[in-house]
Amino acid sequence: MITIGVIGYGYWGPNLVRNFMETDGTTVSMVADLSEANLGKVRSRYPTIVTTRDHQDILRSAHVDAVAIATPVSTHFELALAALRAGKHVFVEKPMTQTSAQAHKLAGAVARHKRILMVDHTFIYTGAVRKMHELVSTRDLGEIYYYDSVRVNLGLFQHDVNVIWDLAVHDLTIMDFVLGRYPKIISATGTSHIEGQPEDVAYLTMLFDDALIAHVHVNWLAPVKVRYTLIGGSKKMIVYNDLEPSEKVKVYDKGVTLEKRPEAVYQMKVGYRVGDMWAPQLDPREALRVEAAEFARCIRDGVQPVNDVRAGVRIVRMLEAASKSLRQQGKPIQLKES
C-alpha cells in the first residue's frame, strides 16, 4: 500500500484525494492546504485523513511514501524538490515547472534521489489517447503527416499564466505521447484582449526533421466549446473529438496515392483513396484512476512512468519556447530535445 500526502486541496486536489483513496494499492494519509475551510471539507468527507496547514508536516512524516502536489504552478518546483530531498516519490500537476531551468534541476534531483516522479499529464491515460498512441506506434496510420488540435471555449480566465500554459499544455502532452517525437522548431502567435491580462488566443506550429507538422489552436474567448484533433497519416487518418459522448476516436481509411514514376508526377497523378471509417471501442475508465494505479505500480516496481520527469522537461521546454516566439510575433525558435 502506497501512502500519499496531498498538498493543495483547491480545484484539482479533491480529484487526487478521491482517486488515491479509491485505487487499489494507494491511500491518502495527510492533506495540507493553506485554507482551513478546504481542510474542513477533507475531514468531513474523509475522517481518517490527517489535515494540516503546513505542508512540511507531510514531508516530515515517516508514514508518507509519496507526495502529490496540486498547488499553483509557481510553487511546483520548490515543493517537488523538497519532497524528493525528503525521500518521497512525487506526483506533480502540470505544467511541471515554470521554467525549463527548473525542469532540468528537477530531473537531476530525480536521478540523484532515485525516486519516482510522475507529472499529471492526465489525458494520456484516457482510453481515447491510449488508442491513438497504439494506432500510431503500430504504424497503422503509416507515416504521420500532420497533427492538428483545437481547444477553445469561453471559460476560466487564468491570471497567472497565458492560454498556452493553461490549455495548449494538454495538446502538447497528448501529442508528445501519441507521436513519440520531438519538434525541431516551434513558433507561436497570440494576443491579449483584456487589458492587463495574459494572452487569451494563441496558435502554435511545430516543425520536425521531416515533413511532419503539428499545430495547436487555443482560445479562452470562443463562443462554443471545441476539442477537435486531426492526425493525418499516409495510410489512415484520425479525427479525435473529445466532446463526442461515445465515438471520440474515428479512424478513416482515406488517403492520397501517388504513382511514383517521374512521368506520373509530371502528369499529375495524385489519386484519392476512400474506404471505411471505424470507431474503436475505448476504455471508459476515468483517466485519473488509471494514472493513480500506474503511479503505484511504478513505485512498487521501481520504474519511471511514461509521463516521467523527462516528459515534464520536454513539455516545459515547448511551452517556454512558444511563449518566447509569441513575444516576437511568431519568430521560429529552435528546440533541442535534451
Next chain:
Amino acid sequence: MITIGVIGYGYWGPNLVRNFMETDGTTVSMVADLSEANLGKVRSRYPTIVTTRDHQDILRSAHVDAVAIATPVSTHFELALAALRAGKHVFVEKPMTQTSAQAHKLAGAVARHKRILMVDHTFIYTGAVRKMHELVSTRDLGEIYYYDSVRVNLGLFQHDVNVIWDLAVHDLTIMDFVLGRYPKIISATGTSHIEGQPEDVAYLTMLFDDALIAHVHVNWLAPVKVRYTLIGGSKKMIVYNDLEPSEKVKVYDKGVTLEKRPEAVYQMKVGYRVGDMWAPQLDPREALRVEAAEFARCIRDGVQPVNDVRAGVRIVRMLEAASKSLRQQGKPIQLKES
C-alpha cells in the same frame, strides 16, 4: 445589356457562362477555349454563342463590352491587361495575378483605361458573408478580437499552386471583406507530403495594429470536410459553418466583462456573459448570380465594385507574403497596404 466574352471553359467557365446568360442585364456572345471538345459543349448548350480557339477574337470584337477570364492563374495577368488595353471591362478569376508586381501593374492599367475590373471573390456575395459583413460593420459585435478560419478536406490536389493560393485565398477574401482591415504582419507555416508537389497543409497568422489576430488553417489531406469560422468580438461572437444546410451563421450573445477599476484587475475580476444565440435568415440566392448582376451594375453606373482591382492587389500581396514566410519556417513578414 452588357455583352460578355468568356475566355476559358474548363472547370469554372461553365458557371460564368450560365450565370451571365441568365442574369438580367448581361449576356454572353463569345466563348474562347483551347479545347475543341469544350467549345462543342458550349455550342450544344448555347447555340447562339460564337466559339473560338483564339481569345484574340473576343478582344477584337466590337460587340463585346466585357471579358470574363477563367483560365489558369498564370495567364490572368496577360489576359486581363490585354482586355483592358482593348477597352474591355474585366471579370477575372481569383487569385487575380501570380505576383503583387503584376497586381500593381493591373491596378495602373485599370486607372489608365478607366474600365471596371472585378475579381471573382465569389464568397463575398453569399448571404452568409454579407450578413457577417453587416454585423461587423454596424459594430454589433463590438471591437473585433479574432478571426479564425478552417478550410480542410481530402481533395482536388493542385499541382501549380500550393494550398495557400488554392484554399486560403477564399478565407483571405472573406476576411478582407468582413473585417475591412488589413494586417501589418503575416506569418505562415506548412509542409508538403507528396514528393514533388506543393505544400498541402498550411497555417497563416495575421497580426494587425491592435490586438486583433487572424488565422487560417488550410489542408488538402484531411479525412473530413470542415468549413468553420469563428469571429470574436467584445460584444458578440459568430460561428460561421458553411456546411450547415440551414443555419450557417450563428451569433452568440457571449463575452467577457472586465471591471475597469485598477483594483478590479488586480483582484482578477473577469466575468463571463452568456445570453441568447441567434441564427439570422440569409439570402439564399446563388452568390455568382448576385455577383454577375453587381458586375453589370458597376459597368452601367461607372463605379468600381467592392471586389475591385485594389481588393485583388490586397489579396495577392497577402498570398505572396504568406508563401515567403512559409519558405522561411514561419518568419513574420511585414505587410504594407499600398
Next chain:
Amino acid sequence: MITIGVIGYGYWGPNLVRNFMETDGTTVSMVADLSEANLGKVRSRYPTIVTTRDHQDILRSAHVDAVAIATPVSTHFELALAALRAGKHVFVEKPMTQTSAQAHKLAGAVARHKRILMVDHTFIYTGAVRKMHELVSTRDLGEIYYYDSVRVNLGLFQHDVNVIWDLAVHDLTIMDFVLGRYPKIISATGTSHIEGQPEDVAYLTMLFDDALIAHVHVNWLAPVKVRYTLIGGSKKMIVYNDLEPSEKVKVYDKGVTLEKRPEAVYQMKVGYRVGDMWAPQLDPREALRVEAAEFARCIRDGVQPVNDVRAGVRIVRMLEAASKSLRQQGKPIQLKES
C-alpha cells in the same frame, strides 16, 4: 424550515437528500431504507440525519413536516396514503401510482387531509421545459399543431415496468406541462424482444379535440442516445434537443401560410415562411433544486404545485391507457380528463 423524512435511499433517494439538504428552507431529518448498507452511506455523509429501517418511524415523528418517497412504484400508493393520513405533506416519485384507481384515491386523500402533494416530475423544472412552457402559453408559437418526442438509448433495462412507464412518463409530464392540454384518444404499439421481459420499444399517439397530435417514441435498445422533441405551431416551431450542451431549445420562425380564399385552396396556394432561428438563454440551475424550493414554497403558502396530485392522476391515466392499447396492438383508447 420544512423538515423532511426521506423513504428510499437507492438510485434517486441520494439526489433528494442532497437537494433537500442544500435548499434554503428545507432540511432532511430522517432517512428510511430497508438496506443497512444504504443507511450507512447516509450516516457517513450526513452525520446529523437519523436513519431507520422502518419507515413508520418517519410517519410517527412529530418533527417531520413532509415525506419524500423514492421507493419502487408498487409501493408509492400505500406510502403516500399513509403519509397523508399521518398529516404529512408528500413528495413522491413518478409515476405517482401503479393504477389510475389508486391515483384517484390519492387525490381524495389530498383533499381530505388538506396536505400538499407534489409528484416528482423533475423535467418540468428544467430551464428548457420552463422556457417552452412560456413560449407556448404566451402563444408565441401560435396554434399548436403537433408535439413529437423521441427518447431512446441502450440502457437500464427495467424488469417491473415496461418502457412506457419507465421512459415515456418523462415525455408525458413534459407535454402535459408545456401544452396544458389533455388528449381525447391514446393509442400505443410496442414489443418485447427479451424473453420474459416487458416491452422495450413503444410508440404512443395522442389525439386531441382539434387537429393537435402528439407522439412519443421510447426505446431501451437503441444504439445511440436521442432526446429530441419537435413542437410545431402555426407561427413558430421548436426543436428541443436535451443532449445539446448549450442550445437545448431552438425556436424557428418557420411555418406555412395559406391564402384563405376558397379559390386559393383550390389553386393550391400553400406557401412557406422561413425566418430567423433563435436559441434563448436557459436557466442553468439543477431542476431538482428548483423543484425542492418550490415544494417548500407550496407548503409555506398552502398552495398546491403545478405538479400536484391532479397532474399525477393525468399522467397515470395516460400510462394506463397506453399500456391497454399496446396489449391490443394499438387499438385507440378514449381518455377522460377527470
Next chain:
Amino acid sequence: MITIGVIGYGYWGPNLVRNFMETDGTTVSMVADLSEANLGKVRSRYPTIVTTRDHQDILRSAHVDAVAIATPVSTHFELALAALRAGKHVFVEKPMTQTSAQAHKLAGAVARHKRILMVDHTFIYTGAVRKMHELVSTRDLGEIYYYDSVRVNLGLFQHDVNVIWDLAVHDLTIMDFVLGRYPKIISATGTSHIEGQPEDVAYLTMLFDDALIAHVHVNWLAPVKVRYTLIGGSKKMIVYNDLEPSEKVKVYDKGVTLEKRPEAVYQMKVGYRVGDMWAPQLDPREALRVEAAEFARCIRDGVQPVNDVRAGVRIVRMLEAASKSLRQQGKPIQLKES
C-alpha cells in the same frame, strides 16, 4: 440498346430522360407531355428526341421498347396498363397505383403480356440502402428487433395525396427491401393542419408475426430536415442518416445479452454489450443511374427486377391500409401479403 419513350416531363421526368440518355444500353427516342413549354425544354436540350403532346404516339411507335411514366399518380394505372397492352415494358413512378385493386390488375397484366415492369423505388438503388440490405440478409445484425424511420421537413406540400403517400412511401420501399418481410398489422395516426388539405403529419406502426416492430414518422411541417433510420438487431444495430455527407450508414456492435437460464431471468440478468462502430464505404453512384442500368438488364435477360409489380402491390397495399387506419384514429388493420 433499349429505346424508351418517356411520358411526363414535369418534376421527375427530366431526371429519367437524363439517366436513360446517359446509361449504356438505354436511349430515349420520344417524350410526351401536355405542356408545350416542357416539350420545348426537351428539344433544346436533346435535339434528337421527338416530342409530342399525345402519349399515344409513344405507345404506337414501333421503335419504342419501353415506356417510362412520370405523371401524376392518378394516371399511373391507365398509362401502365395501356403500355403493357401495347407490348411495351414499363418503368413507372411510385406509388405504382392509387389503389390495391388497380395494383392487382396491373400484376395480372404484367403476367399476361409477359413484359418487364419496374416501379421506380429509387432509394433501394442507393449505396446506403443496398449496404443495409446486405447486412440484414447476411444476418450480420442477427434477428431484427425493430425498424424505425423519421422523414420530416418543411416542404413541398402535396395537394392530391397525404403525407403517407408522398413521404412514407420512401420508407416503406426501403423497409420492404432491407427487411424482406411483410407486416401482419398496420396502424396509422395523423392529422391535417391546413384547412382543406390532406394530412401533413402521420405515424405508421407495422407489426409482424414475431416481435419485429416497424415505425415511420413523416411530417411536412417540421422546422428541420431529418432523414434518420434505426435498425435494431440481436447482434448489431444500424443508424442510417441520409443527411450525413459521408458516413450515412453506421453499424454499432452493441446489444443486449440475456442469460437464458430461467433463474437468470428471474434474477434479472440483462447485460449490455458495447463494441466498435463501423461506417462502411458506400457505392457513391447516383441511384437512378444504377436503376436505369438494371431496368435495361432485366429487359435484355427477360427477368423481373426486385422492384417489380409485386413490390408495387405490396407497397400500395400498405399505403392503402395505413390511410384506412388513419381515418379510424389508428385502428389496427390486418394485412395479407397476397
